[in-house]
Amino acid sequence: MDARARKAAKAAYRQRRREEDWQALGLTPDQLADLKQFLEDHGVDECSDAFDLTRAWAADAGLDWGDVERGLRSQAAFCDCEVLTVDPDTSN
């Protein structure tokens, strides 16, 4: 494989990983941005060790909490403050 083909293969791999992560997360980029804004607006500076705010947001957005929680856990978020670190576009 020459350098250009290798670079293209790497880019394709990263793109695929991003798509898989978004799929696993189960939220659109707009929804994730909206959720993070919600968390910041409600001051998630202290770790609650729970998804209290995220849960409220999901209920408000009419999303199934089980799906949302599963998606967030798949991206290594286990509480409200960790949701702020979820970013499928840069995590790879």
Ligand SMILES: [Zn+2]
């Ligand atoms: Zn936390």
